[in-house]
Amino acid sequence: MTAELDQELVQRIATLRFRAERAVEGLRSGVHRSPHRGASVIFAEHRHYRPGDDLRLLDWRAYARSDRHTIKRFEQETHLRAHLLLDTSASMGYGGESAGVSKREYAATLLAALAYVLLGQGDATGVQTLDSELVAQVPARARPDQLEAILQLLAAPPRPGARTDLAAAVGAAVERVGRRGLVVLASDLLDLGPGALQPLSRLRALGHQLLVFHIIDRDELELPFQGPSRFVDPEGDGSLDVDPEALRQVYRQRIGAFLTDCRERCTAAGARHVLCPTDHPVQQVLAGALRGRAVGAWA
Amino acid sequence: MGLETPLALLGLLAAGLPLLLHRIRRRDLRPIALPTFAFLLEADRKKRRSRGITDLLLLMLRVAMLAVAAGALAAPYVAARLSFGDGSITSAAIVIDDSMSMMRLQDDKPLLALAKARAREAVASLPQGSEIAIISAGEPPRLRLPRSDRLEHAEAAIEAIDDRSLRATDLDAALRLGLSQLSASRHPSRRLLVLSDFAEHARLSPASLDADGIEVSLERIGSPPARPNLHIRSLRALPDPTTLGKTSLAIEVAADGPAKGPIALTVENSRGQLARQNLELVDGQGRATVLVETPARGTDPTATVRIDSDDALEADNSAGVLLTSGDAIEAIFVNGDPHPASDRDELHYALRAVRQAPDGGTPVRAQTVDADALPKHDLSQVDVVVLANVPAPSTALGRRLRSFVESGGGLLIAAGDRVRARAYNAALKDLLPCHVRARGQNEDLGLLPDEASAALLPAGPSGLSRSRTSGRLLLDCDGGELLRFSDRTPAVASRELQRGRVTMLATSLDADWSDLPLRPGYLPLLWGLLRHSSQRRPTRPDGPVDAQGVAHIPVPPGARSLEVVSPSGARHRFDDLGERQSLAFEAIDAPGAYRVLSASPGAPLRDAARGAFVVNPPKSESDLRQKQLPAVGDDAESGTGSAVVRRSLSPYIFLAFAALAVAEGLLRLRRRASTKRS
Numbered sequence: 001m002t003a004e005l006d007q008e009l010v011q012r013i014a015t016l017r018f019r020a021e022r023a024v025e026g027l028r029s030g031v032h033r034s035p036h037r038g039a040s041v042i043f044a045e046h047r048h049y050r051p052g053d054d055l056r057l058l059d060w061r062a063y064a065r066s067d068r069h070t071i072k073r074f075e076q077e078t079h080l081r082a083h084l085l086l087d088t089s090a091s092m093g094y095g096g097e098s099a100g101v102s103k104r105e106y107a108a109t110l111l112a113a114l115a116y117v118l119l120g121q122g123d124a125t126g127v128q129t130l131d132s133e134l135v136a137q138v139p140a141r142a143r144p145d146q147l148e149a150i151l152q153l154l155a156a157p158p159r160p161g162a163r164t165d166l167a168a169a170v171g172a173a174v175e176r177v178g179r180r181g182l183v184v185l186a187s188d189l190l191d192l193g194p195g196a197l198q199p200l201s202r203l204r205a206l207g208h209q210l211l212v213f214h215i216i217d218r219d220e221l222e223l224p225f226q227g228p229s230r231f232v233d234p235e236g237d238g239s240l241d242v243d244p245e246a247l248r249q250v251y252r253q254r255i256g257a258f259l260t261d262c263r264e265r266c267t268a269a270g271a272r273h274v275l276c277p278t279d280h281p282v283q284q285v286l287a288g289a290l291r292g293r294a295v296g297a298w299a
Numbered sequence: 300m301g302l303e304t305p306l307a308l309l310g311l312l313a314a315g316l317p318l319l320l321h322r323i324r325r326r327d328l329r330p331i332a333l334p335t336f337a338f339l340l341e342a343d344r345k346k347r348r349s350r351g352i353t354d355l356l357l358l359m360l361r362v363a364m365l366a367v368a369a370g371a372l373a374a375p376y377v378a379a380r381l382s383f384g385d386g387s388i389t390s391a392a393i394v395i396d397d398s399m400s401m402m403r404l405q406d407d408k409p410l411l412a413l414a415k416a417r418a419r420e421a422v423a424s425l426p427q428g429s430e431i432a433i434i435s436a437g438e439p440p441r442l443r444l445p446r447s448d449r450l451e452h453a454e455a456a457i458e459a460i461d462d463r464s465l466r467a468t469d470l471d472a473a474l475r476l477g478l479s480q481l482s483a484s485r486h487p488s489r490r491l492l493v494l495s496d497f498a499e500h501a502r503l504s505p506a507s508l509d510a511d512g513i514e515v516s517l518e519r520i521g522s523p524p525a526r527p528n529l530h531i532r533s534l535r536a537l538p539d540p541t542t543l544g545k546t547s548l549a550i551e552v553a554a555d556g557p558a559k560g561p562i563a564l565t566v567e568n569s570r571g572q573l574a575r576q577n578l579e580l581v582d583g584q585g586r587a588t589v590l591v592e593t594p595a596r597g598t599d600p601t602a603t604v605r606i607d608s609d610d611a612l613e614a615d616n617s618a619g620v621l622l623t624s625g626d627a628i629e630a631i632f633v634n635g636d637p638h639p640a641s642d643r644d645e646l647h648y649a650l651r652a653v654r655q656a657p658d659g660g661t662p663v664r665a666q667t668v669d670a671d672a673l674p675k676h677d678l679s680q681v682d683v684v685v686l687a688n689v690p691a692p693s694t695a696l697g698r699r700l701r702s703f704v705e706s707g708g709g710l711l712i713a714a715g716d717r718v719r720a721r722a723y724n725a726a727l728k729d730l731l732p733c734h735v736r737a738r739g740q741n742e743d744l745g746l747l748p749d750e751a752s753a754a755l756l757p758a759g760p761s762g763l764s765r766s767r768t769s770g771r772l773l774l775d776c777d778g779g780e781l782l783r784f785s786d787r788t789p790a791v792a793s794r795e796l797q798r799g800r801v802t803m804l805a806t807s808l809d810a811d812w813s814d815l816p817l818r819p820g821y822l823p824l825l826w827g828l829l830r831h832s833s834q835r836r837p838t839r840p841d842g843p844v845d846a847q848g849v850a851h852i853p854v855p856p857g858a859r860s861l862e863v864v865s866p867s868g869a870r871h872r873f874d875d876l877g878e879r880q881s882l883a884f885e886a887i888d889a890p891g892a893y894r895v896l897s898a899s900p901g902a903p904l905r906d907a908a909r910g911a912f913v914v915n916p917p918k919s920e921s922d923l924r925q926k927q928l929p930a931v932g933d934d935a936e937s938g939t940g941s942a943v944v945r946r947s948l949s950p951y952i953f954l955a956f957a958a959l960a961v962a963e964g965l966l967r968l969r970r971r972a973s974t975k976r977s
Contacts, residue, residue: 091334103334190334220335230328233336240336241328242343246973250342255335 046070080123081140083177084111086154087187087215089131089164090234096219099278103215106278107186108154110213113286114184115150127153128176130169131162137176163235164191171199180207185271188215189262197269204270211289212271214262218279223251301945303374310369317361353970360963367959371952376945383421383492383516384429390446390484391425392432392477393418393453396495396520397460398468399437399920403496403524403612410521411464414494415457417518421492422453432480433457436473436495437466438917439847446480465614465848465890467917470495470503478510489513496521497926500919505929517928524611527556527583530921531618534604539590546593546622548574550604554583555922563607566591568622569599569864569894594622596664597680597905601892601913603866615921619866619892619913627662627909628833629682633673635689635717636809645687645715648816649808652825663829678703679857679899680907682833687808688715691722701730704799707856707880709832714738714772715807730801732794733776744768744784746815752782755791755827761820770812771805781831782824793831798856798880802832850884850893850914855907858897862904866891890916 049058049069059072086107095102101109111127118125119142126140127150136156138149166187177183183203189196189212200210219225225244232239244251259275266273274289302308333339384391395418401411422431433444433456444456470493481489489512495501497519508515533551550564558580566574566589573591594600605617630653636645646667653663668676670689674696678684684703686692692700704710710730712718720735746763748756756763764785774789782791784805793802806812808825815821845851854861860874861882866889873882887893895910 094332094334188334190337217334220333223339225331228328230330231333231336231339232330234332234334236336238336238340239330240340240343242339244339247339247342247346250345251335251339254338254342258335258338 045073047073080118081177081179081181082115082118082123082125083140083173083181083183084115084125084127084150085170085173085183085185085187086111086127086129087131087164087166087169087185088129088135088158089162089191090158090160091164091188091190092215093158094217094220094234096217096278098218101278103188103217103278104158106276106282107213107215109282110215110276110286111184111186112151112154113282116147117286117290118182119147119150124181125150128173129153129156129158130173131159132165133169134172134176135159135162137173139176140178140181161235166191166196167193167198170196174199174203177203177208180209182209182211184211184213186213186215186276188220192262192265197265197271200271201269210266210269210271212266212273213285213289214259214266214273214275216259216275216277218277221252221255221277223248223255300375300377300948303376303947305373307369307372307374310372311366313369314362314366316365317358353966353973357963357966357970360959360966364956364959364963367952367956371949371956375948375952377948378945382417383424384490385488386424386426387488388426388428388486389488389490390430390481390486391421391490391492392434392446392480393421394434394436394440394470394473394477394491394493394495395443395457395460396468396470396473396493396501397435397437397464398466398501399464399614399916400468400496400498400500400612400923401520402462402464402614403521403923405521409462410496411460411462414520415460417494417520418457418492419454422450422457425450430484430486432477434473434477434480435460436468436470436493437464438469438472440469440473440476442476442480446484463614463888465887465914465916467919468495468498468501470501471507472502474503474507474515478513481510481513487512491515493517494520496923497928498920499922499924499926501926503926503929508929519925519928523925524923526609526611527554527558528611528615528921528923529554529558529562529606529608530612530615530916530918531604531606532584532918534618534620534915536602536620536622538593542590544593545590548589548591548602548604548620550578550587550589552578552580552585552587552606553921554580554610555924556583558583558610564589565605565607566602567605568602568892573602591622599894600906600911601894603891611923612921614890615916617866617891618915619890621892621911621913623664627664628829629680629909630663630665630685630829630833631673631676631678631681631683632665632667632685632687633670633689634667635670635687635715637669643809643811645807645809647809648821649685649687649825652816652822653829655822663826674699678708679855679902680905681708682909683709683711683829685711685713685808685829687713688717690717691719691726694726697726697730700727701796703856704730704801705797707798707834709799709829709834710801711804711828711832712801713804713806713808714770715809715811718772720772730796732779732792732801732803733774733789736773736775739771739773740769742769742771744771744786746790746820747783747785747787749783751780754793754831755781756820756823757827761823762818763815763820763824766813766815766818766820768806768813768815770807772803774803774805791828800832800834802828804828848885848887850887850912852882852884852895852910852912854879854882855897855899855910857899858907859900860898860904861907861910862896864894864896865889866893887914890914 046059046062049071053071057071059070062070088104092104092107093102099106115125115127122142124140124142125146126138128137129135136153138153170185204210223244228241228243230239230241263273276285395414397411401414402409405413425431428448429450430446430448431444431450431453432446433453435441435443443459444453474493477491481491491513529552531550532553535549536546539545539547548566561577561579564576564578564587565572574589576587576589578585578587591602600621600623601619602622603617603619608616610616632646632649634646638644650665653665684700700710720737723731723735746766748761748763768784774792776789776792779792779794780789781793784790790805791802793800806815810816854876859876860872861876863871863884865886871886892911892913895907896904897907897910898904
């Protein structure tokens with residue numbers, strides 16, 4: 001990936017608008033709904049006045065009609081804090097022939113596009129790269145040069161031979177997440193151990209919006225290799241001499257079970273699981289993810 | 300075992316080829332860093348169980364195929380010592396002794412079975428193209444398989460030899476048969492193998508073994524018997540003259556070696572055990588007399604005497620006997636002038652005469668009835684009806700007598716005061732052998748035996764010529780005269796009528812018309828008249844069984860069905876006998892007495908008067924002592940070939956290679972199908 005976005009991609013995602021389904025906390029007015037009622041153009045409700053209420057919020061017209069003190073409430077629109085987490089372990093370096101890019105490049109492109117959308121609508125956006133630990137980060141901000149900083153980090157080369165430790169890495173990353181907002185993880189989830197998504201569950205409990213882009217290569221899905229081959233573990237020393245044709249059926253069953261398990265565990269953790277085969281166009285995947293959220297299809 | 304081309308074993312190195320290829324292929328594999336390696340590893344572990352075994356089997360099969368191919372090229376062989384012959388193409392004849400002594404058990408197997416197994420082994424030793432003939436040596440010797448180059452037929456011929464035998468041994472004749480088969484054989488190598496126990500009784504003369512150009516091998520089957528053999532040497536049943544209704548059995552037992560202790564004899568038949576008696580043997584011999592009930596007419600006339608002993612040969616431990624003579628002529632005497640307890644009785648002399656069984660002759664079992672009772676009497680079990688001074692029978696009785704004669708019965712008419720010429724001519728016109736002209740009286744004639752009398756009287760002087768006859772019937776005959784008076788007129792005449800015969804005596808059976816009953820010739824004359832009328836010929840002492848083991852059972856007149864009960868209890872029924880006079884019975888399966896039951900239409904089965912017969916084992920076969928074998932070349936005793944031949948194992952190895960190739964192909968297909976399913 002280069003430090004500049006493809007212009008065609010930029011044009012396509014410019015039309016996308018991300019609207020959080022759930023209310024997020026924000027210090028700035030924005031397009032996102034806030035649980036705090038206050039100054040806004042969108043009327044929410046009436047309620048009886050209680051001592052301590054802001055007198056500016058008294059509905060004088062209602063008082064004139066009913067002789068009762070009634071407070072007029074509005075929905076407050078706030079800015080979003082988005083935290084994008086990129087898995088840069090060695091397994092993400094695989095790129096099959098059908099996709100033409102590695103999983104890491106694909107994930108970086110996807111997150112960059114999302115950052116562009118968020119920053120474009122004034123949301124504070126930050127990026128963290130991780131493998132077995134938190135590698136680097138760009139804190140969430142909404143400054144004009146934030147996109148450039150994000151793209152530079154996403155395009156940074158990974159640490160060679162880095163193994164995945166999702167539990168530790170995500171745990172370290174979420175400690176840096178502040179107020180309620182959006183947390184997006186792009187990973188192949190190959191190290192999805194029993195406690196790997198526990199940090200995400202905690203975020204969900206704190207009211208964060210969670211989105212998991214499950215990056216996977218077509219080769220990993222279908223094992224299309226022909227003839228006896230020697231398969232090696234990119235994050236270990238293991239190797240296996242085998243005719244993949246003989247194992248294809250069992251392998252596919254196993255990978256199908258893995259995807260199902262990932263989806264169920266993400267859902268259990270309160271995250272939306274979006275499967276992202278690397279031969280699918282980034283904008284299509286991103287649009288699907290954002291539209292689905294817009295109509296309330298996730299979570 | 301050896302190898303024709305040992306260098307070909309270097310080809311075994313090729314067996315390592317699959318392993319080498321496997322290693323090379325592994326080295327050239329392209330590496331693929333697959334992130335989902337863990338899942339691939341899991342899948343591999345899951346599949347490894349079945350696929351790993353298949354792959355290993357395939358590898359082993361391929362290694363084995365190459366090794367077997369190298370082994371086949373080395374041309375291995377085994378050195379085999381032939382059990383018969385020298386391995387060259389041969390014309391052979393195998394004589395198998397199937398006599399009764401070969402039924403002796405050795406290691407729980409009959410010697411005959413061992414001989415048959417040895418014969419099969421010998422046949423298997425012959426190379427293809429050889430000729431083989433199979434002969435069985437039980438008397439009479441039989442050619443089981445004429446000389447043939449179809450060796451596979453020999454197996455069937457050997458198998459067809461019955462495991463049970465009641466035959467004597469005739470090795471000389473069997474050898475002649477074998478040598479005659481080899482005399483015109485095609486191959487210069489000719490061999491004759493004789494398999495027998497070579498017991499003392501086997502007829503084998505050294506002269507039989509002289510055969511130019513034929514190698515004779517005598518092979519003894521079985522070792523000498525460990526126990527002496529007991530057998531019933533003789534068994535006779537005679538009506539006991541001292542006890543009415545009893546029959547005495549004279550039993551003689553002998554052993555072919557020193558037998559110890561008393562032995563038990565049992566007499567039994569279909570009614571159960573008739574008697575049991577212990578017998579002490581002295582010098583290997585013993586005699587016993589047992590009294591049993593004489594069976595009533597129409598009941599089981601047979602008995603089996605059994606030695607209860609665990610000796611060398613069981614087959615000769617029992618013998619059958621007929622408690623009533625099977626050859627006896629069943630005669631019914633019709634008394635036309637009864638005077639009970641008086642010498643004036645018409646049958647006073649005749650009945651006393653028939654009770655005296657002549658030596659070696661046919662006995663007569665006589666019963667008497669009055670003339671009035673004859674029409675009601677069952678004639679189906681009767682051989683001869685004797686009308687002694689009986690008035691002319693009624694028309695109905697005349698028809699019945701005619702039917703009786705036509706179906707094979709005998710009718711003897713003796714003259715007397717009550718025989719009226721005119722009435723007889725009228726009532727028995729179609730039966731009488733001569734026309735009765737009148738009664739002659741106050742004459743004094745003797746009898747004049749001539750050549751025609753030979754049918755009635757034994758050769759030699761009979762004393763009849765000195766008899767004096769005062770009364771007689773004058774007969775006009777057109778032939779058939781068997782005896783004449785001194786004036787050349789017929790005294791006895793006879794005629795055939797279909798299957799039966801009618802005989803007429805011109806004078807009386809008592810002493811009213813002649814002094815014949817007082818003459819010594821009376822007895823043979825009366826016997827001759829009865830035998831001639833019944834058409835009985837002296838039967839063979841060994842019963843109706845011929846040399847081929849087939850019993851020819853006479854069918855009683857009027858019988859429609861027949862049942863033969865063998866000593867083992869097996870029943871063989873024969874229906875729809877029609878007009879048959881005898882029945883060929885081939886199911887002779889055991890020594891002993893065979894019952895024959897017959898039934899006329901509408902009547903139940905009854906023991907036929909002359910049906911029962913006895914099949915006893917040949918006495919000579921009971922002597923199981925082994926004789927010294929005559930010398931025949933260098934291998935006389937063992938008779939076994941000593942040639943060593945090399946038998947190539949290559950065909951078997953190539954067969955194994957083919958089997959391995961097929962297995963490899965099937966396994967490969969299975970593996971491919973499994974891969975496609977994956």
